[in-house]
Amino acid sequence: HDKWEIDHSELVLMEELGMGQFGVVRRGMWRGRIDTAVKMMKEGTMSEDDFIDEAKVMTKLQHQNLVQLYGVCSKHRPIYIVTEYMRHGSLFNYLRRTSPDQLGHAVLLDMCIQVCRGMAYLERHNYIHRDLAARNCLVGDENVVKVADFGLARYVLDDQYTSSGGSKFPIKWAPPEVLNFTRFSSKSDVWAFGVLMWEVFTCGKVPYGRMTNSEVVDKVLQREVLEKPKGCLNEIYNVMRACWGHKPEDRPSFRVLKDQLAVISQSVL
Numbered sequence: 001h002d003k004w005e006i007d008h009s010e011l012v013l014m015e016e017l018g019m020g021q022f023g024v025v026r027r028g029m030w031r032g033r034i035d036t037a038v039k040m041m042k043e044g045t046m047s048e049d050d051f052i053d054e055a056k057v058m059t060k061l062q063h064q065n066l067v068q069l070y071g072v073c074s075k076h077r078p079i080y081i082v083t084e085y086m087r088h089g090s091l092f093n094y095l096r097r098t099s100p101d102q103l104g105h106a107v108l109l110d111m112c113i114q115v116c117r118g119m120a121y122l123e124r125h126n127y128i129h130r131d132l133a134a135r136n137c138l139v140g141d142e143n144v145v146k147v148a149d150f151g152l153a154r155y156v157l158d159d160q161y162t163s164s165g166g167s168k169f170p171i172k173w174a175p176p177e178v179l180n181f182t183r184f185s186s187k188s189d190v191w192a193f194g195v196l197m198w199e200v201f202t203c204g205k206v207p208y209g210r211m212t213n214s215e216v217v218d219k220v221l222q223r224e225v226l227e228k229p230k231g232c233l234n235e236i237y238n239v240m241r242a243c244w245g246h247k248p249e250d251r252p253s254f255r256v257l258k259d260q261l262a263v264i265s266q267s268v269l
């Protein structure tokens with residue numbers, strides 16, 4: 001009996017939390033007292049066996065800014081992926097529905113610092129996220145923010161999502177080397193982190209507005225970057241621009257970013 005295997009009978013499913021592209025997410029109670037979220041993987045959306053092998057690795061990645069994977073129910077179909085429950089849902093929704101005065105610059109910067117800590121942990125473990133964005137981070141009590149869905153992009157079968165030409169590919173969070181060669185790295189995650197910072201400091205605006213994917217690709221390959229969010233401090237916008245260095249080696253690591261953001265947090269806020 002593998003420790004990452006969760007027994008169906010120990011899980012009580014409750015209200016639906018949301019609908020992702022891989023399936024429905026519902027709240028669940030595990031062993032009568034542990035608050036969880038359960039993703040029920042729609043059949044055929046994922047190479048399930050590969051994912052179950054991966055789940056063993058993911059249960060070992062533990063950090064206060066990573067959504068903790070508790071395990072999988074893989075004895076039946078659809079398989080369930082069980083994680084800790086985050087009371088305020090996705091960071092993207094939270095930013096859009098929380099009024100700006102509740103989200104002062106100190107809070108917004110602290111959210112970015114928390115995501116950066118989680119990403120620095122993944123970087124240290126040579127783990128590439130591949131789909132970092134505000135929609136893939138979750139908010140818990142006291143504005144705790146955690147990175148979710150890390151690494152799952154590799155198991156998606158829908159090539160509309162996985163190929164950079166696909167209609168569902170996250171073009172707006174992708175750097176030039178991913179748009180041109182699908183070359184993912186922790187430095188491509190850093191580019192996406194810069195876009196996530198922009199999402200945070202615009203309180204949930206959509207990057208590049210209503211531009212089409214091909215318009216965004218042209219802009220990014222012509223080295224045009226997102227504009228400074230209204231009211232955003234120059235020091236903070238400069239960090240975003242560092243994340244958007246044209247070549248991966250021009251971008252800082254998450255380890256360096258963490259320290260840079262901490263200095264800004266102590267000095268200007």
Ligand SMILES: COc1cc2c(cc1NS(C)(=O)=O)=CC1=C(NCc3c(C)cccc3C)N=NC=21
Pocket residue numbers: 017018019025036037038039067081082083084085086087088089090093138148149
């Ligand atoms: C309260 O509201 C919510 C809470 C959660 C949530 C969505 C909402 N609502 S919404 C749609 O944002 O409006 C998704 C999760 C989650 N894990 C999701 C997850 C699982 C189960 C398996 C693999 C990967 C991941 C990321 N833990 N808590 C919540």
